[in-house]
Amino acid sequence: MGACLANYEFGIYGTMSALVINELFFPSLSPTAGTLAAFTTFAVGFLAKPLGGLLFGRIGDRFGRRTVVVSALVLMGVATIGIGLLPTYAAIGVAAPILLTVLRLAQGLAVGGEWGGAATLAVEHAPAHRRGFWGGMVGIGGPIGSILGALTVLPLSAGLSEAAFLSWGWRVPFLVSAVLVAVGLWIRLGVDESPVFRTEVATRVRPKHDLWRVLTHNGRPMTLVFFLAGAAVTGIYLLNTYTLSYAVNHAGLDRSAMLGFMTTAQIIAVAAALVLLSRIDRIGLARLYQGSAVALAVVAWVLFAALDSGSSAVVIGALALGQIAVNGMVISSVPIYVLLFPPADRVTGAGFSFKTSDAILGGTTPLVAGILVEAAGGASWVVAAYVTLLVAAAVTACTVGRRLLRRTTASAPETHQPTTEVSA
Secondary structure (H helix, E strand, O other): OHHHHHHHHHHHHHHHHHHOHHHHHOOOOOHHHHHHHHHHHHHHHHHOHHHHHHHHHHHHHHHOHHHHHHHHHHHHHHHHHHHHHOOOHHHHOOHHHHHHHHHHHHHHHHHHHHHHHHHHHHHHHOOHHHHHHHHHHHHHHHHHHHHHHHHHHHHHHHHOOHHHHHHOHHHHHHHHHHHHHHHHHHHHOOOOOOHHHHHHHOOOOOOOOHHHHHHHHOHHHHHHHHHHHHHHHHHHHHHHHHHHHHHHHOOOOOHHHHHHHHHHHHHHHHHHHHHHHHOHHHHOHHHHHHHHHHHHHHHHHHHHHHHHHOOHHHHHHHHHHHHHHHHHHHHHHHHHHHHOOOHHHHHHHHHHHHHHHHHHHHOOHHHHHHHHHHHOOOOOHHHHHHHHHHHHHHHHHHHHHHHHHHHHHHHOOOOOOOOOOOOO
């Protein structure tokens, strides 16, 4: 539920960044500059994610995974509801974008902390031979949250006039998150603490400078997670955020129609991901990740041509293939991130390294893509080349780290059962 809420909140903000944030909070800028400023506030939320991974990570590794997922969920909900209640530039002037940035930082802090706890809790509760499935369930929450966000925004965008949407309609998706927070808290308060934490982590004596030890003794797995996550998060925000801006501002597609295309593609991709998830422990984590990553690189080269075509079927097809590829990467990588680290360092190590990549590569994707397209005079191939470069790095990291991952999985104290196959 936490991953679902995080993607819902970041997804609706990404959508609003492409549609209305520039007009409501940066009205004095040109349309292009205002859009880039809106995408900058989108990226700002990601800057706090690594810090959230560190702060909440140490709470999770010291006091329990359950403590982290509950506290981070509350902070996440408060920040998102706050954005929905925030006055615009017309009401309070320059204070509006400043407060918006502060709330985005709070969102990022909460999301950065929540993910590591949720992923670790799921993997450590799972039987060793089903960790791919249960870890992947955390990953599938993300696209489900994106769909919920799109289904909330779409009827408002289509059913309201431009004036009504700018006046109050854009606030509704942020305020609706209160329902998701309530449901998430109800679920998480009923989940037991991880048995691995109770038996192997809570009883250990903590050395001095424990955080420094975590960061300096886990350099290799943290580097691998950074590159493995980089291609996946870039694909997520390319497909869920930048394509909307490109379709409306460059390809001339209708905003509401494009939101419908994106939602349809996400629904198709989630259905495909659920099929993959049912067999993920047989397919193998590394095999599924690498195949999906290569597919994302291929889709990147045809995506913008599909958008320029204006054909509904072509656009939906390209978006669906891209979303399927991204979902395959996400569901296969969550267990990998967790299992690369020893139990005492998992929430911090997995959360910090993943969210650092998310911040540096994922959160800047719409901004980088917009700058690249503008610098290339509207040419989209530069974005495809950028995605391909990140995919090449991710596939290489998966290949290099395969033996480390298998050794970690086989030697972990709690893995004396048949384990998920991770080799390609």
